[in-house]
Amino acid sequence: MPVLSSEEYKPLEDKLGYTFKDKNLLEQALTHKSYAIEKGVKSYETLEFLGDALINLIIVDILISEFPNAKEGELAVMKAFFVSEDFLSALAEDLDLGKYLLVGGKKGKFRINASILGDAFESLWGAIYIDTGRDLNFTKSLFENLYKNKVISMAKSQEYRRDYKTLLQELTQKKWKERPVYRIVSVSGPQHSRVFEVECSVRNFRALAVGSSKKEAEQLSAKRLLEMLQDL
């Protein structure tokens, strides 16, 4: 039996436009491992794994349908933004997802951060997919009804371009639990128009870029590395 009643989940289901057949599955989707360990129940981790893959697929399909002429590198940078913790946790906040999360520790002690919200958002979509009897078309349509316009308008306004360093770090943390390292290779040019060359590296991958400031060169090198890593 779910901890929360069907009534309590109703506002969430209304926002999604989807009513779960299996409320236990919905509850599992919202069960953080801190709670799961305390109570000996299943956490959302497997559903998150599934939802992550689903959201990747749906986002890529939205992007290539809307921007058929975009280069792969550009699509990769867009995708990295739309599957990022930043973006997904904002969608989770729109759903008020934090309110429904089951977390462990003394009441209020466990802090629900953006990372947990993003993960719970992914697991929610994994759970929807399972709950529909693995109906990919339905799940994809539901997701697109809710978020397609937002994704497209943010992509068009180039809002995803803001911060390549953050996007890259998220990707490498996820892939290898490592952070990229930035190193100034050279500084040249006269005082008033310096040229900075920066190398960004992680594992045995490296990208070089130049810019008129250290910050600009770092951002560009992060962008290059981000594009490289998408092909792995």
Ligand code: MN
């Ligand atoms: Mn995740």
